[in-house]
Amino acid sequence: MKTKWWQTAVLYQIYPRSFQDSNGDGIGDLRGIIQRLDYLQTLGINGIWLSPVYKSPNDDNGYDISDYEDIMDEFGTMSDMDELIEEANKRDIKIIMDLVVNHTSDEHPWFIEAKKSKDNEYRDYYVWRDPVNGEVPNGMRSAFSGSAWEYDEESGQYYLHIFSKKQPDLNWENERVRKEVWDMMNYWLDKGIGGFRLDVIDLVGKIPDQEITGNGPKLHDYLQEMNRETFGNYEDILTVGETWGATPEIAKLYSNPERNELSMIFQFEHILLDQQPDQEKWDLKPLDVKELKQVLAKWQTSLGTEGWNSLFWNNHDLPRIVSRWGNDKEYRVESAKMFAILLHMMKGTPYIYQGEEIGMTNRPVTSIDEVEDIESVNMYHERLASGYTKEAILESINTKGRDNARTPMQWDETANGGFTTGTPWLHVNENYGEINVRKNLEDPQSIFHTYQQLIQLRKDHPIVVWGEFELVEDVQDEVFAYYRMYEGKKWLIVANFSNEENEVNLAALSDAKEFIISNYERTLTGDTTVQLKPYEAFVVML
Ligand code: GLC
Ligand code: CA
Numbered sequence: 001m002k003t004k005w006w007q008t009a010v011l012y013q014i015y016p017r018s019f020q021d022s023n024g025d026g027i028g029d030l031r032g033i034i035q036r037l038d039y040l041q042t043l044g045i046n047g048i049w050l051s052p053v054y055k056s057p058n059d060d061n062g063y064d065i066s067d068y069e070d071i072m073d074e075f076g077t078m079s080d081m082d083e084l085i086e087e088a089n090k091r092d093i094k095i096i097m098d099l100v101v102n103h104t105s106d107e108h109p110w111f112i113e114a115k116k117s118k119d120n121e122y123r124d125y126y127v128w129r130d131p132v133n134g135e136v137p138n139g140m141r142s143a144f145s146g147s148a149w150e151y152d153e154e155s156g157q158y159y160l161h162i163f164s165k166k167q168p169d170l171n172w173e174n175e176r177v178r179k180e181v182w183d184m185m186n187y188w189l190d191k192g193i194g195g196f197r198l199d200v201i202d203l204v205g206k207i208p209d210q211e212i213t214g215n216g217p218k219l220h221d222y223l224q225e226m227n228r229e230t231f232g233n234y235e236d237i238l239t240v241g242e243t244w245g246a247t248p249e250i251a252k253l254y255s256n257p258e259r260n261e262l263s264m265i266f267q268f269e270h271i272l273l274d275q276q277p278d279q280e281k282w283d284l285k286p287l288d289v290k291e292l293k294q295v296l297a298k299w300q301t302s303l304g305t306e307g308w309n310s311l312f313w314n315n316h317d318l319p320r321i322v323s324r325w326g327n328d329k330e331y332r333v334e335s336a337k338m339f340a341i342l343l344h345m346m347k348g349t350p351y352i353y354q355g356e357e358i359g360m361t362n363r364p365v366t367s368i369d370e371v372e373d374i375e376s377v378n379m380y381h382e383r384l385a386s387g388y389t390k391e392a393i394l395e396s397i398n399t400k401g402r403d404n405a406r407t408p409m410q411w412d413e414t415a416n417g418g419f420t421t422g423t424p425w426l427h428v429n430e431n432y433g434e435i436n437v438r439k440n441l442e443d444p445q446s447i448f449h450t451y452q453q454l455i456q457l458r459k460d461h462p463i464v465v466w467g468e469f470e471l472v473e474d475v476q477d478e479v480f481a482y483y484r485m486y487e488g489k490k491w492l493i494v495a496n497f498s499n500e501e502n503e504v505n506l507a508a509l510s511d512a513k514e515f516i517i518s519n520y521e522r523t524l525t526g527d528t529t530v531q532l533k534p535y536e537a538f539v540v541m542l
Helices: 032-034 037-043 080-090 107-113 175-189 218-230 248-255 287-301 332-344 374-387 390-400 435-441 447-460 462-466 508-510
Strands: 011-014 045-048 067-071 094-099 149-152 158-159 193-198 240-241 264-266 349-352 468-471 480-488 491-495 501-505 514-517 531-532 535-542
Touching: 011 514, 032 037, 032 080, 037 390, 037 447, 067 080, 067 175, 158 374, 175 218, 218 248, 248 264, 248 287, 264 501, 287 468, 287 480, 332 447, 332 535, 349 447, 374 390, 435 447, 435 501, 447 514, 462 480, 480 501, 491 531
Parallel strands: 011 045, 011 349, 045 094, 094 193, 193 240, 240 264
Antiparallel strands: 149 158, 468 480, 480 491, 491 535, 501 531, 514 535
16 A cells, blocks of 8 residues: 555644634634644644534534535634635645534524425435324433434424534435535535544444444445545545544444545544443543553554554543643643653554643633533533532533633733633633743743654654554553564653652663653663653653
8 A cells, every 4th residue: 555644644633713813802713723834834743633614603613514615704714714725735734624414503504494394305314203102202312411302393303413402413314415415525625625534423324213323334335435426536635533432343444445435533442441331421430551551552453454543632522631641730741741752652643632732731610600512511401400419510521521622722921821812712721821832832841842853753763653563561550661663673662651650670671772752851771670750751762
């Protein structure tokens, strides 16, 4: 197989609402992103995954689309969008659009038509069912709390919404729906974008009557059709599917090049390790580092030539990794760098979420009034009604809520961290005076510079891109160590996933030739034992 650009690339996710406001209305926008392209070029990334910028009433911040071929008013115009693509391309940065086609907004013209009557020509674009014994058709639940069925008085039927009731699910069994989606994708491909991130794509093969949502029987037929009808006809397009329920076996179905589906998927097995099994994300459980090592090592070694990994700790749906599994106080800088080193030395395509590269942290709330995110708000009311205490619910929100990742980007020490001159749509984290881009750029020891260096290492050393992965088994539970091997070269990566010092004893250390990167000062001694500092991480060439 010929090398693809995305195999050697590092991607950066922008959540436009919170990235940079250019006109003082408190909402990030496309012109704001254009202003910051030079910054992203300095970081060294090759592509931007842009969270949705399409027309939307913002029930779920753009993941509820009312026009796929127009831009949200607050974000700008289509000509701003064209300029963004062009300016990014000039800097060798490709734009990856977020493709949200499991559902539309209820304000999309298709749904407005569909709702008009049972025999409207758009009715079958969505999933409608008669009541069963005067009740909802079945027990399907919405990911945002409550039933997944919403009653429509006028027609006496229910429609399906796996997310909010303002996000009705499209009926992918309808060929016309698929054709509309292909046309829309080609519209964007013709603009010169670099690819798509496919929102909750594992749900499109659902069979509502059997309560099957993820990994339905027709899912892969649809993706092969999509590939054939759209990006398969363009050069070197990156496609990454969001697939919460994927195992390595399922991942191969999506990303085996011979099957002509997607480039890669986002798998979430590692991300689910700090929740109680078979419960919701809000039901917290401490991370067991041993499990994390096993899960990530499994993904590193099981895809082979039948797939390609994505690598990430963060996105707009997840809490900040330094706050989640690191230490965002005493060892914020050290732990942020440890996460960076550990992930960026793995095999796959790394995705950095805005602010991760400067070690941005969660932003706790003390009342539900401070929360914007629909998922958290709905859950709050549902759990309150079923007897949870406010304190317990807020603890879940502060640990896992999506607003943690969505606070505005912290650029400098000026008001609102330089994000806006107006009133930000969501509170800026009060720590912006200490944690911001300007300070990071100035300090050669900053988290930013670790990320920059890691991106450069991937460009300079084929071992980072292609090397085989091997987990080091016989070390303490909290030490995450692995080898990469390529064409006779061998690197050792060691990370102390802990607030405490930990000893690591490895015969290979006596062969260490030089440090490639590290987050503490350390010199090579030839000793096989090293006393690791809290969150210490280093890479040595053997
Ligand atoms: C995906 C998105 C999330 C959104 C949901 C519904 O999980 O990442 O932000 O709420 O899909 O579109
Ligand atoms: Ca704005």
